[in-house]
Amino acid sequence: xxxxxxxxxxxxxxxxxxxxxxxxxxxxxxxxxxxxxxxxxxxxxxxxxxxxxxxxxxxxxxxxxxxxxxxxxxxxxxxxxxxxxxxxxxxxxxxxxxxxxxxxxxxxxxxxxx
Amino acid sequence: xxxxxxxxxxxxxxxxxxxxxxxxxxxxxxxxxxxxxxxxxxxxxxxxxxxxxxxxxxxxxxxxxxxxxxxxxxxxxxxxxxxxxxxxxxxxxxxxxxxxxxxxxxxxxxxxxxx
Numbered sequence: 407x408x409x410x411x412x413x414x415x416x417x418x419x420x421x422x423x424x425x426x427x428x429x430x431x432x433x434x435x436x437x438x439x440x441x442x443x444x445x446x447x448x449x450x451x452x453x454x455x456x457x458x459x460x461x462x463x464x465x466x467x468x469x470x471x472x473x474x475x476x477x478x479x480x481x482x483x484x485x486x487x488x489x490x491x492x493x494x495x496x497x498x499x500x501x502x503x504x505x506x507x508x509x510x511x512x513x514x515x516x517x518x519x520x
Numbered sequence: 521x522x523x524x525x526x527x528x529x530x531x532x533x534x535x536x537x538x539x540x541x542x543x544x545x546x547x548x549x550x551x552x553x554x555x556x557x558x559x560x561x562x563x564x565x566x567x568x569x570x571x572x573x574x575x576x577x578x579x580x581x582x583x584x585x586x587x588x589x590x591x592x593x594x595x596x597x598x599x600x601x602x603x604x605x606x607x608x609x610x611x612x613x614x615x616x617x618x619x620x621x622x623x624x625x626x627x628x629x630x631x632x633x634x635x
Contacts, residue, residue: 410562437618440623448629449626449629450612451626452624452625455623495563499618507568507578508563509562511562512562513562
């Protein structure tokens with residue numbers, strides 16, 4: 407059974423700092439991995455999608471990497487801003503099993519202090 | 521606005537009520553999903569519809585009843601819910617069935633409180 411773990415559960419940094427969020431998964435047989443952002447009480451906003459054949463994806467100040475063989479992904483945020491404060495969720499899509507069953511971690515709650 | 525619209529945003533209902541959640545997407549996607557997000561727990565898949573046919577019911581209690589009348593609309597009918605059903609209910613869609621190529625697009629969710 408696929409399990410997704412995100413470390414740390416919470417992170418507080420001063421504005422301008424570069425930071426890394428970690429995601430690990432137990433079953434490397436995945437189609438893709440997706441990073442989302444969730445603001446309090448709101449839905450999910452997709453940040454980056456990495457296919458299993460890819461090593462990384464970039465969007466603006468965000469860079470996500472994937473090491474499928476070791477079951478790890480990182481989300482790198484450069485020059486953090488207070489507006490980046492949110493919960494960041496990692497989710498993997500497995501081969502086989504339930505169609506469309508995206509398995510989520512519990513998230514990392516990020517707070518960027520001005 | 522993500523392209524997936526959910527209504528209502530907030531809902532308070534009694535345990536004997538019947539209500540429905542609505543989800544709408546005009547992205548031309550072929551699959552739609554209901555997810556439940558409870559406090560301190562990861563998101564859980566409830567239902568999957570691909571090309572308007574239900575392909576997955578993830579052992580969800582029968583007090584939750586989905587309906588997909590066309591590829592753009594998805595409903596979740598609720599009846600005789602329990603307080604532990606209080607959660608954020610999220611709708612998602614994907615262009616391909618399963619979200620293999622382009623991932624998922626989520627709505628803003630309906631915050632449900634059962635009293």
